[in-house]
Amino acid sequence: MTTDILKVRNLKQYFPIKGGILGRKVNDVKAVDDISFEVKEGETLSIVGESGCGKSTTGRAILRLDEPTEGEVDFQGQDLLALSKKDMRRKRKDLQIIFQDPYASINPRQTVRQILSEAMEIQDVLPKDKREARIKELMKTVGLGEHQIDRFPHEFSGGQRQRIGIARALSVDPKMIICDESVSALDVSIQAQVLNLLKKLQRDYNLTYLFISHDLGVVRHISDRVLVMYLGKIVEIADKKSLFDNPKHPYTKTLLSAIPVPDPTKKKEQIVLKGDVPSPIDPPTGCRFHTRCPFATDKCVEEDPELRNNDSLMQDGHRAACHYIEEIESGEMKPNY
Amino acid sequence: MAETTVNVSTEEKKRVNPQMENFKNVWRKLRQNYLAMAGGILIVLFMIIAIIGPWITTGDPLAPNVADRLEGPSSQYWFGTDHHGRDIFTRIIHGMSITLYIGFLSVFVGMIFGVVFGIVSGYYGGRIDAVIMRTMDVLLAFPGILLALGIVAVLGGSINNVIIAISIFSIPVFARIVRGSTLSVRKLEYVDAVRALGASDFRIIFRHILPNIMSPIIVQATLRIATAVLTASGLSFLGLGAQPPTPEWGAMLAAGRNYMWEHPHIALFPGLAIVLVVLAFNLFGDGVRDALDPKLKS
Numbered sequence: 001m002t003t004d005i006l007k008v009r010n011l012k013q014y015f016p017i018k019g020g021i022l023g024r025k026v027n028d029v030k031a032v033d034d035i036s037f038e039v040k041e042g043e044t045l046s047i048v049g050e051s052g053c054g055k056s057t058t059g060r061a062i063l064r065l066d067e068p069t070e071g072e073v074d075f076q077g078q079d080l081l082a083l084s085k086k087d088m089r090r091k092r093k094d095l096q097i098i099f100q101d102p103y104a105s106i107n108p109r110q111t112v113r114q115i116l117s118e119a120m121e122i123q124d125v126l127p128k129d130k131r132e133a134r135i136k137e138l139m140k141t142v143g144l145g146e147h148q149i150d151r152f153p154h155e156f157s158g159g160q161r162q163r164i165g166i167a168r169a170l171s172v173d174p175k176m177i178i179c180d181e182s183v184s185a186l187d188v189s190i191q192a193q194v195l196n197l198l199k200k201l202q203r204d205y206n207l208t209y210l211f212i213s214h215d216l217g218v219v220r221h222i223s224d225r226v227l228v229m230y231l232g233k234i235v236e237i238a239d240k241k242s243l244f245d246n247p248k249h250p251y252t253k254t255l256l257s258a259i260p261v262p263d264p265t266k267k268k269e270q271i272v273l274k275g276d277v278p279s280p281i282d283p284p285t286g287c288r289f290h291t292r293c294p295f296a297t298d299k300c301v302e303e304d305p306e307l308r309n310n311d312s313l314m315q316d317g318h319r320a321a322c323h324y325i326e327e328i329e330s331g332e333m334k335p336n337y
Numbered sequence: 338m339a340e341t342t343v344n345v346s347t348e349e350k351k352r353v354n355p356q357m358e359n360f361k362n363v364w365r366k367l368r369q370n371y372l373a374m375a376g377g378i379l380i381v382l383f384m385i386i387a388i389i390g391p392w393i394t395t396g397d398p399l400a401p402n403v404a405d406r407l408e409g410p411s412s413q414y415w416f417g418t419d420h421h422g423r424d425i426f427t428r429i430i431h432g433m434s435i436t437l438y439i440g441f442l443s444v445f446v447g448m449i450f451g452v453v454f455g456i457v458s459g460y461y462g463g464r465i466d467a468v469i470m471r472t473m474d475v476l477l478a479f480p481g482i483l484l485a486l487g488i489v490a491v492l493g494g495s496i497n498n499v500i501i502a503i504s505i506f507s508i509p510v511f512a513r514i515v516r517g518s519t520l521s522v523r524k525l526e527y528v529d530a531v532r533a534l535g536a537s538d539f540r541i542i543f544r545h546i547l548p549n550i551m552s553p554i555i556v557q558a559t560l561r562i563a564t565a566v567l568t569a570s571g572l573s574f575l576g577l578g579a580q581p582p583t584p585e586w587g588a589m590l591a592a593g594r595n596y597m598w599e600h601p602h603i604a605l606f607p608g609l610a611i612v613l614v615v616l617a618f619n620l621f622g623d624g625v626r627d628a629l630d631p632k633l634k635s
Contacts, residue, residue, distance in 0.1 A: 060529075063533055065529050065532060065533060088535075089535040089536075089537065090535060091535075092533060092534060092535035093535060096533060096534070097529075097530070097533045099526050099529070099530060100526075101526055104525060104526040104527065105526040105527050105529075105530050106527050106530070107527045107531075107545060109356060109548060109549075118531070118534075118536075118544075119534050122531075122534050122535050122536050122540070123534065123535055152354065165530070168530065168534070172534065172535075
């Protein structure tokens with residue numbers, strides 16, 4: 001039984017909208033609205049969802065890059081949100097992030113040596129005289145050459161820059177890394193390289209990943225478990241196999257049906273949703289997906305479904321937030337396209 | 338699984354330091370701008386005059402010579418003499434250092450405070466931002482010279498008080514620019530990355546934000562010196578700055594005003610000196626702005 005390295009409880013991230021002459025708060029963008037989940041030590045949990053569903057916000061909230069509105073982020077038995085600024089700075093050593101855009105996430109004025117040694121200096125890892133050797137070792141680990149140590153970011157390609165970002169995250173010996181769309185900005189061929197590098201590092205250093213992505217192909221490749229978000233809520237969470245083979249939430253099914261199948265002869269039913277994602281400022285009542293769900297009933301409009309498991313239909317640990325898992329499964333309810 | 342390594346060419350490319358490269362670019366653009374170069378050369382010339390001028394002029398800028406009062410320009414007195422018979426040329430040379438001293442120091446002090454307020458405001462936001470920026474708005478609401486006038490009126494007239502006054506009225510200009518730049522730089526992903534590493538606010542501000550907002554600060558400082566010189570002269574002209582017999586140009590201008598019709602040279606030369614210095618800094622400042630950030634051009 002592996003332990004939970006990260007427990008997120010009732011996390012809420014609201015961004016106030018100010019308006020009027022006095023700049024008073026008029027409303028909130030409910031980017032993340034009351035989500036709870038766990039990440040087990042050594043696993044890769046992916047968060048998927050379309051743009052604006054709150055997946056990146058979740059990552060940033062856990063790291064306190066934006067201060068969350070409410071909730072608890074229990075990391076290694078400590079509530080990160082309750083830590084003082086100073087303690088949090090120290091704690092960041094164990095919890096790192098790799099960003100999406102390798103062109104924006106490293107300071108163009110610093111060389112690789114400066115970037116990595118600054119990271120070590122901040123967290124005071126290793127005595128000064130041992131840092132250079134460590135930098136070279138890190139560069140080798142992520143697939144960069146030692147001789148590139150004094151180069152500036154503009155001398156590297158996108159994939160190489162992302163490797164610098166990975167080296168920076170690794171330089172402080174973290175336990176867990178949040179990968180925020182870390183391969184989305186890269187070419188497909190480079191994506192595979194970086195993904196394999198991440199997998200290798202996970203094995204070598206026993207890392208835990210929270211992998212945020214909108215690319216289901218990538219998620220399928222790297223994850224152990226997958227969490228699907230829609231409009232700031234978790235709609236389904238399961239191990240990778242259950243989620244891809246046996247999705248229970250209508251939204252997850254829609255998402256999966258969008259994955260292209262590399263077989264032109266195979267006929268495939270693609271579910272196309274009506275309308276757009278509603279605004280997170282005034283999210284729909286009840287189940288947030290009811291405005292677009294082909295199975296929605298009055299109950300969905302009124303009642304917010306809980307994440308739940310059904311023993312006979314789902315694996316252990318597989319939970320979906322839908323009132324009608326059983327009815328849809330048995331064919332009792334027909335989609336209303 | 339395939340080992341993930343990147344092929345690297347072993348051949349060393351030409352090493353390029355982006356900061357040096359940037360500096361070279363700015364310098365190249367600046368050199369192509371003749372007006373800016375003219376301004377720059379004049380500024381260097383003025384600084385040389387300010388430093389060595391007092392040693393190469395023979396006369397005493399303060400010594401009256403009643404026999405030679407109100408004489409026009411001649412080979413002996415290049416710019417003529419004033420109502421006390423003092424050599425105006427000598428006085429202007431001596432006044433150069435005062436003018437530049439006030440200009441540089443007041444802008445420097447105003448810049449330091451403005452940058453600190455601006456960065457703190459932009460970086461922390463919220464209530465601190467509101468308090469600082471509203472205070473700056475109040476300061477900005479006064480016409481520059483009026484604010485300086487008020488401050489000098491309270492503190493009393495002297496060169497140091499003029500510097501204090503001009504510093505204070507330079508602060509909001511810098512604070513605003515710096516705040517705006519800070520807001521945009523703060524949102525950059527690499528600032529988040531350094532924050533995620535656990536960097537202190539101090540480190541983020543000075544290592545990562547400040548170097549990125551230097552361009553507008555430098556531009557503003559250069560342009561601001563012209564304003565500072567003008568304001569300082571204005572205050573002295575009004576009798577609130579340097580006191581006679583200090584060879585301050587504004588004060589000299591004021592003294593020459595009484596003899597404007599009969600002996601225009603007394604007011605003319607200090608006036609020309611002010612115009613030249615202000616013009617030089619404006620030309621140079623415009624050039625620096627165009628070279629550093631073409632987007633700022635309005």
